[in-house]
Amino acid sequence: MGKIPCVFLLLGLVAISHAASSRKPAKKEPVEDDALTSDECPEPTGYFADAEQCDKYYQCQDGVITEKLCPDGLVFNDYSTEYEKCDLPFNIDCSARPKRQEPQPSEHCPRKHGYFAHEELHVCDKFYYCVDGKFNMITCPNGLVYNENAGICSWPDEAKRKGCGSAEVFQFDCPKVNESEGATHPRYSDPEDCQFFYVCINGNTPRRNGCKLGQVFDDVSKKCEWARNVPECADWYKGRLTDQQLKDLENPPAPKPKATKVSKRRNRPRPQPVDEELD
Secondary structure (H helix, E strand, C coil): HHHHHHHHHHHHHHHHHHHHHCCCCCCCCCCCCCECCCCCCCCCCCCEEEECCCCCEEEEEEEEEEEECCCCCCCCCCCCCCCCCEECHHHCCCCCEEEEECCCEEEEEECCEEEECCCCCCCCCCEEEEEEEEEEECCCCCCEEEEEEEEEEECHHHCCCCCHHHHHHHHCCCCCCCCHHHCCCEEECCCCEEEEEEEEEECCCEEECCCCCEEECCCCCCCEEHHHHHHHHHHCCCCCCCHHHHHHHHHCCCCCCCCCCCCCCCCCCCCCCCCCCCC
């Protein structure tokens, strides 16, 4: 009978141990970022992004909060709470706060500020730069298209715009080659323009390049040559450049040496000191 209390004591210890081991660990509180989800300042002073709207932000001054809005088309740059800066959308990640203010469109400008693609889907190399609702149309260099994701001109295969791919823009198909030859990025002449040629990246993605004025692409040497040296393109510049202009491009005149400036200032005799007589 004297052993019974010990048995109960052991059972009690086992029960306590089991309860302790099955107890769930306390949940950690989520760490708040600089995006505001309430009307209180996370810090006494600074600029803080709205948690839902990318072009809305808040200024906190000595704990007093003021709601602000970027100009239409721009979004708040939340990289630092020390600076108040609105930026272009492709410079800022707005995936976590995608909402934006109602657009204020005008001619060619879906919003008051920013870069925007041409309205016609097949016009790939032109875009608009809008400031305060006023547009300026910009044309990309030959062979490039406007990249909506980066706000710059880039190769069609990089821009990945519907209707503006390499096949649609260039209407040129790279000849099929094996993997080793494709790794050299082979070049091919443009069948319609002697001055231009295509570089097939990895043997299958065309990019259009050009020779400088006065030169044409030689499909034999696979490089740019002066037009007179490529029989099938010898007359390519006829009617656009004279023979003398072509010669000057190939053999530009040597620059004239700069004339040495000679000072016209003459050496004047220095005044001699005058001995003053003391009275």
